[in-house]
Amino acid sequence: MSVQNRPLSPHLQVWRPQMTMVLSFGHRATGVALAAGTFLLIYWLVAAASGAEAFETARGLIGSWFGRLFLFGWSLALFYHLCNGIRHLFWDAGIGYELPDANRSGLAVLAGTAILTLATWIAGYAARGAF
Numbered sequence: 001m002s003v004q005n006r007p008l009s010p011h012l013q014v015w016r017p018q019m020t021m022v023l024s025f026g027h028r029a030t031g032v033a034l035a036a037g038t039f040l041l042i043y044w045l046v047a048a049a050s051g052a053e054a055f056e057t058a059r060g061l062i063g064s065w066f067g068r069l070f071l072f073g074w075s076l077a078l079f080y081h082l083c084n085g086i087r088h089l090f091w092d093a094g095i096g097y098e099l100p101d102a103n104r105s106g107l108a109v110l111a112g113t114a115i116l117t118l119a120t121w122i123a124g125y126a127a128r129g130a131f
Contacts, residue, residue, distance in 0.1 A: 019102070019103050019106040019107075020102050020103075020106060023084060023106050023109060026080060026084070027080075027081060027084045027085075027088075029077075030077035030078075030080045030081040030084075031081060033073070033074065033077040034074070034077050034078060034081060037070070037074040037077070040062070040070065040071075040074070043058060044058050044062065047059075072117075072121065075117055075120055075121070076113065076117045079112070079113045079116040079117050079120075080109070080113040082116075083108070083109040083112040083113050083116070084109050087105050087106075087108075087109055090105070
């Protein structure tokens with residue numbers, strides 16, 4: 001068997017990161033994070049169905065600083081994936097392919113993610129009377 005010295009396809013070391021590239025990677029990563037976070041939801045539902053003691057244990061875990069940090073990250077991933085998914089729907093319709101438009105919509109995705117995440121957490125704390 002002979003070894004061929006064929007050129008390799010360009011990889012991440014060759015390309016300078018661009019907004020569309022980074023946001024595309026983020027979309028995939030948040031999809032994985034949302035799938036992983038679903039296990040916490042399943043745990044919470046099973047604990048609720050298992051009785052008061054199991055539910056209190058789940059509530060304690062989710063209400064801890066680590067649980068809240070996880071939920072904050074999960075909600076950030078949810079809103080990012082939502083906003084970027086809407087952006088992709090526009091692209092599927094042929095709208096926003098030009099580089100300036102793609103960069104503007106990328107900034108809108110990031111702004112929408114931040115606004116929706118913070119608004120959700122502020123509303124959640126206000127509803128609990130934590131302010």
